[in-house]
Amino acid sequence: xxxxxxxxxxxxxxxxxxxxxxxxxxxxxxxxxxxxxxxxxxxxxxxxxxxxxxxxxxxxxxxxxxxxxxxxxxxxxxxxxxxxxxxxxxxxxxxxxxxxxxxxxxxxxxxxxxxxxxxxxxxxxxxxxxxxxxxxxxxxxxxxxxxxxxxxxxxxxxxxxxxxxxxxxxxxxxxxxxxxxxxxxxxxxxxxxxxxxxxxxxxxxxxxxxxxxxxxxxxxxxxxxxxxxxxxxxxxxxxxxxxxxxxxxxxxxx
Amino acid sequence: xxxxxxxxxxxxxxxxxxxxxxxxxxxxxxxxxxxxxxxxxxxxxxxxxxxxxxxxxxxxxxxxxxxxxxxxxxxxxxxxxxxxxxxxxxxxxxxxxxxxxxxxxxxxxxxxxxxxxxxxxxxxxxxxxxxxxxxxxxxxxxxxxxxxxxxxxxxxxxxxxxxxxxxxxxxxxxxxxxxxxxxxxxxxxxxxxxxxxxxxxxxxxxxxxxxxxxxxxxxxxxxxxxxxxxxxxxxxxxxxxxxxxxxxxx
Numbered sequence: 001x002x003x004x005x006x007x008x009x010x011x012x013x014x015x016x017x018x019x020x021x022x023x024x025x026x027x028x029x030x031x032x033x034x035x036x037x038x039x040x041x042x043x044x045x046x047x048x049x050x051x052x053x054x055x056x057x058x059x060x061x062x063x064x065x066x067x068x069x070x071x072x073x074x075x076x077x078x079x080x081x082x083x084x085x086x087x088x089x090x091x092x093x094x095x096x097x098x099x100x101x102x103x104x105x106x107x108x109x110x111x112x113x114x115x116x117x118x119x120x121x122x123x124x125x126x127x128x129x130x131x132x133x134x135x136x137x138x139x140x141x142x143x144x145x146x147x148x149x150x151x152x153x154x155x156x157x158x159x160x161x162x163x164x165x166x167x168x169x170x171x172x173x174x175x176x177x178x179x180x181x182x183x184x185x186x187x188x189x190x191x192x193x194x195x196x197x198x199x200x201x202x203x204x205x206x207x208x209x210x211x212x213x214x215x216x217x218x219x220x221x222x223x224x225x226x227x228x229x230x231x232x233x234x235x236x237x238x239x240x241x242x243x244x245x246x247x248x249x250x251x252x253x254x
Numbered sequence: 255x256x257x258x259x260x261x262x263x264x265x266x267x268x269x270x271x272x273x274x275x276x277x278x279x280x281x282x283x284x285x286x287x288x289x290x291x292x293x294x295x296x297x298x299x300x301x302x303x304x305x306x307x308x309x310x311x312x313x314x315x316x317x318x319x320x321x322x323x324x325x326x327x328x329x330x331x332x333x334x335x336x337x338x339x340x341x342x343x344x345x346x347x348x349x350x351x352x353x354x355x356x357x358x359x360x361x362x363x364x365x366x367x368x369x370x371x372x373x374x375x376x377x378x379x380x381x382x383x384x385x386x387x388x389x390x391x392x393x394x395x396x397x398x399x400x401x402x403x404x405x406x407x408x409x410x411x412x413x414x415x416x417x418x419x420x421x422x423x424x425x426x427x428x429x430x431x432x433x434x435x436x437x438x439x440x441x442x443x444x445x446x447x448x449x450x451x452x453x454x455x456x457x458x459x460x461x462x463x464x465x466x467x468x469x470x471x472x473x474x475x476x477x478x479x480x481x482x483x484x485x486x487x488x489x490x491x492x493x494x495x496x497x498x499x500x501x502x503x504x
Contacts, residue, residue, distance in 0.1 A: 047328045052393060071391045079390075080397040082326040084299040086459045098457065119403070149325040149393045151301075157363075157459050211402045213330040 054223030107138030107224030291334035306469025438471025
């Protein structure tokens with residue numbers, strides 16, 4: 001059992017629950033529920049920052065193109081983006097498939113949730129700033145180029161399922177060794193692990209907080225693995241992260 | 255009306271312009287220098303435009319974009335009028351960028367150009383500093399260039415929409431240490447305010463107090479520690495900022 005901060009049903013503020021992360025069972029006030037029997041809300045309210053190209057496999061797949069136009073050289077600093085508030089949506093909510101689009105791409109991200117103001121921290125102390133971890137589905141309209149900010153592909157309404165909860169940091173012994181799976185309609189489409197990050201969690205926090213501050217309840221996505229699966233209308237997509245749980249959403253026409 | 259958010263006497267107040275001074279909603283009046291200026295609205299989703307003036311795109315050797323080049327900024331980067339922006343000592347090219355800021359007034363989705371101004375609450379001035387040394391070609395311009403702490407002064411005022419007769423014909427200028435270094439007009443924007451509202455709301459929902467920073471004209475150049483930088487748009491305001499070296503800031 002792991003301790004989690006969560007927001008569901010008619011709770012007016014976050015409450016602590018115990019989660020059986022392998023089965024998504026939640027115990028609250030001595031009652032145990034399947035997560036899907038509760039009505040979830042997004043557990044965070046800060047700014048959500050994403051990190052692109054932070055899985056080694058992504059850089060390997062780009063290969064020589066990293067040195068060619070328009071990129072000209074491999075990335076030096078973390079490649080970041082923002083998922084704005086219109087994209088936030090909870091566990092079990094539908095992901096809207098925009099008119100005219102047939103396919104969406106699923107980015108499975110470990111989300112680091114900050115517990116206090118985090119500015120210019122060293123890697124060695126970076127983990128002290130983490131409240132816990134959540135699961136984020138960084139949905140995109142499929143696109144190849146990472147040359148320009150992908151607002152139109154990534155900032156659509158409902159393109160950022162988050163949750164179901166925030167597992168408290170004390171219950172995650174090593175955030176850099178968590179298995180990640182994406183299942184579409186119950187079938188495993190992707191398996192990877194946060195051990196394949198280019199910058200691990202503490203290095204990423206150090207390198208980003210060097211120039212920008214995170215506040216309490218902000219979220220930093222550590223990256224999305226290569227070979228992101230494609231989903232279509234009617235598909236149910238579940239992201240499971242070891243020790244955190246499963247975030248499930250269904251793609252429906254907008 | 256020109257509105258502001260300021261801190262006085264240990265708390266945050268809504269305020270408005272009154273005979274060249276700052277009047278709080280409780281009636282007290284202060285000079286500009288007596289208050290601590292905050293961002294005129296609390297930033298949540300903030301869009302910024304790259305290369306949205308043809309002359310500036312040309313200056314940077316880019317052809318004008320066919321679709322708006324939009325990026326997002328986080329709350330960490332904003333500071334109010336009369337504040338300090340830190341400049342890393344190691345860099346060569348920290349550029350000011352005077353920009354018209356458009357504040358959204360209500361939820362907007364699939365808005366057409368002809369209706370776009372109905373969704374505008376008002377206007378403000380921003381200085382969207384860029385540290386060009388840190389440009390790389392991934393999600394360019396990346397957050398290390400454009401989303402640094404203290405690097406987006408905004409304000410001083412939020413000016414009501416109806417007080418600005420034509421937001422697409424406003425002279426804007428930047429003044430560094432008393433010398434005019436950048437001059438342009440919002441009439442030279444490639445994508446106008448209605449274009450941008452139609453474009454953004456065509457694929458995402460805009461919310462009240464979202465801000466669109468509409469890009470900068472040609473004439474950007476470097477600033478250095480000790481410089482006083484004023485970005486000014488006629489009828490909207492003059493936003494003053496001071497550059498400090500990051501060593502001194504720390």
